[in-house]
Structures are given as structure tokens and as C-alpha cells.
Amino acid sequence: MGAVPATDADFVRVEGLVVRYGELVAVDDVSFSAASGEVTAVLGPNGAGKTSTIEVCEGYRAASAGRVSVLGMDPAHEQTALGARMGVMLQEGGVSPSARVSDVARQYCDLYGKGVEPAELLELVGLTDRARSAYRRLSGGEKQRLSLALALAARPDVAFLDEPTSGVDVTGRQMIRTIVRGLASNGCAVVLATHELDEAEKIADHVVIFDHGRVVADGSLDALRRGHDEIRFRSSPMLDHTALGVALGLEVRRIGDDEYVVASDASRVAALTGWLAEHDEPVNDIRAGQQRLEDVFLRLTGNGQGAQA
């Protein structure tokens, strides 16, 4: 890892960030931080301001307002110094189509000068047998893995990965997740932008949810899910769910023809099934537990309203 330890435990600190493109406010008063040894997922739909935020952190873009500090540096003014300790995966591109895989790996290993061997890097990302191929001959997943390899050549203290698994097949995803987890366990602060909830759920310690340029939630996955335990079940389409709600002292919402959800932990399952039996209502598919990240996300971004009407 780098010789200069950050004075901050938070390796990436974003405070009140605003990014404007003319009239358009792409990022609107965003604050969050990402710590070393953790994978922070910046999650949100396309156009939520994730890439703009990440690009300010990488030093590509100046903040319209607010403050960003990465490894204690100001990325907009110290991009080259930061570059020595930062791994970057752009959303797309970054390599000439005609460039040979082994040459690009060699170039980045030499540029960073951290003693990483190109062959070892290509082996890590499973591209050894593609070393002599031109970049344009690689599949989408292979291109992503090469891009990740170039970020690893920095032996980074901080890594910004923009949609690292987009277009990657199942095996490739597994490999990328393992590598990203490995980076974090070596003390790197990994910030990963994604619109794929599954991916964030599988990989992240900490999730920052963006919507329309704002942060709508920020916390550990457990914390985001906590307090949002629920019981889902199927019953008759005619079920008087309002009466059931009154009996339980909880709101019961109908979310499909015959599907209902109660915001409660599993302790109320007995009371629920008791009431249904008493009223001769059927019960099927009863499930109790934590909301999936997808539900948390839909609830927070309001994108699930239609489905729940």
C-alpha cells in the first residue's frame, strides 16, 4: 500500500457536492464517505448522478460546489499525484481497439511502477490466453476484466469502478467480485457505481443510494434493511385486509390480486395465520424476513409505486 497514510479514516469524503451542466443539476448536494477496507456501492438508476460524482472523485471534473477529498487530496488539482495511488475503471473505453492486451498490461504496469508483472495481472483476471489478442477482439466481459486489471496495476489505495460488471457473464462476475473483495481486504477503499441491485447486494459493505442527483439512503446493507422486515403471503382476493390490519395493529397492504404484505418481523406470523384461520381465509406462500435490497431501493426511489398500486 502507499507510503503516505491518509490522515482520515475515510479515504473518500464527499461533502455537499453539486455538479451542474449548464442548467441541468446532475448532482445536487451529495455527501457520503467511503472507508478503506470496504466496498462502497454507489447505487441508482441511470442518470441518477453516479458517474458525475465518481468523475469528480477521480479528478476528471470540477465540482460546481462542495468539497471532495480523496486520500486527503483535492482530485481536481492533484489528479496526477492521486493517479499514482488510484485505480480507475471507466464506464467504457480507455484502450485503443488495435492495442494488444499484453502491451496495454505492460504499459500500465510500467506507468504505475509498483512492481506488478503484466503476466501475473492477466492471469488474475483470466486473460492469459488472450494476451496476444487486439483489444477489439475481446468480448464485453473480457474488456471489463482487462480494465479492472489496469486498475489493479496501481496497487491502489483507492479504486473507482464505474459499472464494473456491466456486460459481464456469470463466471466473469464471480471473478470480478472476488478480485474487488480482495482489494478491499488489502485495505483499499473501493467505490463502485452500479445500477444493478444484485451486484451491490453481493459485493458491497456500504451502500449509497442515488436518485435524481441526490443521496436518498446511505448506510450498511444491514442498516438499510433493518426496520424493514416484512411478512408476505397469498390469500383470497376477497380478503378484508383492512380488518386484518386492525386486528394485528399493523398496516396490511395488498400488492397483487391475492398477495399481501405486512411490515413486521416474523413474531407476528402466528397472530396473522391465527386470524386467517378464524376467518376461514386460505394462506399460501407465507414468507417473513428482511426486505431485499431491491425492495429497499424501490421504496426509497419511489420507482416501485406503480407495482404496489
Added chain:
Amino acid sequence: MTPLRAQLRHEVSTTLRNSEQLLLTLIIPVMLLVFFSLVDVLPTETKDPVDFLAPGILGLAVMSAAMVSLGIGTGFERTYKVLKRLGATPLGRGRLIAAKIGSVIAVELVQFAVLIPVAYALGWRPSAPDWLGAVAAVIVGTIAFAGIGLSLAGRLRGEINLAAQNGLYLVLLLLGGMVIPFAKLPGPISAVAKALPSGALADVLRETLAHGGVRPGTSWAILIAWAVAAPAAATRLFRWE
């Protein structure tokens, strides 16, 4: 290895291995030199066409390396976000530009190492050549052409930039006093040609290598003006993304 050396090594090896670039920087100049020296169809007004051609082709070589090859390569790198990705490494923009200049100089050394012996083999015998003056002209010309190439590369999209650079190369080759003497161009075209960096470089090279310049003093001034104006334009026009 320092970031600068790493990038320089990468630039030189990629350029020298790129067959399209080699066609442009080496094969076309050699072919033009050999063909028009052996087949006396150009109105060169010298006893032996090679005496007129050799300095002009050296100027053409500078133009192809510093403007077209650099400009096309950099334009595609911009389009494919290669420059953007390199921005997030310890290299930095200053050293990236230095590496590109180093790579152009390396290509020029290869060009001269091939073209000068070929010209000699074709019977070129410059009388009392001022090699130092010629090197100075090549340096000033390189700066001017690199400025033009990067001005286009820094603004136009990949394919359009490719077409523009190649088109400009052809126009400057035909109108630039490199292979066709100014005197043989129609009046207005000749006046434009004399003001172009291609014509100025060819004229200065002819003067320094063979005392055959048409108006070397003015050509020097024109070349230097391009070497100041073109990089200044590139600085203003260039967009890294």
C-alpha cells in the same frame, strides 16, 4: 521505469508497429522519392530531379510524422477515451505530451535514416549542406505540424479527424512546394502555397541543404510563425474528452 519512459516506450513501439502509420511516414515518402527521381516527369527545374525532391521529401516526412501520424493517433485515443484513462495515472498531461513528442522524434530519426541514404543512392549530392540549419528547420517544422495535427485531433471526432488529416496531407503535398516548385503553380495558388508551413519547410530545407531556396528568409519567418500559432491554437482547441 519512470512514467515518462514507460509512456515513451509504449508510444514508440505502437507507432513503429502500426502498418498504416508506416505506410504514411515511411513507404509513401520513399516511393515518391524513388519514383519521381527515376521518372523525370516533375517540372523540377534542377539538373537532376533528386536535387529538388530530396529536401522536399524530407519536409514531407516531417509533415507525415508530426502532423498526420501524431494527429490521427491522438484523435483516435481521444475518441476511445485512452487519453482520459491515462489522465488518472501518475503520467499527467505534460509528460504525455512529452512522450508523444519523443515518439515523433524517434519516427523522424528512422525516416531520415532511410530517406537520406536512399537519396544519396539516387544521386543526390548536396553541396556544402548546412546540416545544423536543416536540423533547426526540422525542429521548427515539427512543432508547427504537431500543432496543426493536434488542433484537428483535439476537436474532431475520430473518423472525421482521420479524413481531415489525410485530406490536408494530400493538399499540402500537392500545393506545398514539396514535390512541385512554387513557380509551376498558378499565381494565387502559389501565393497560398508559399504561406503554408509545408512550402516554407521545403524551401528552408532546400536552402540549408543545397542553397536552392526560393526566398529562405521569408520562409523561415513563415515557418516560425506557424510554429508559434499552431501550438497556441492546439492549446485552445484541444479537448481531452
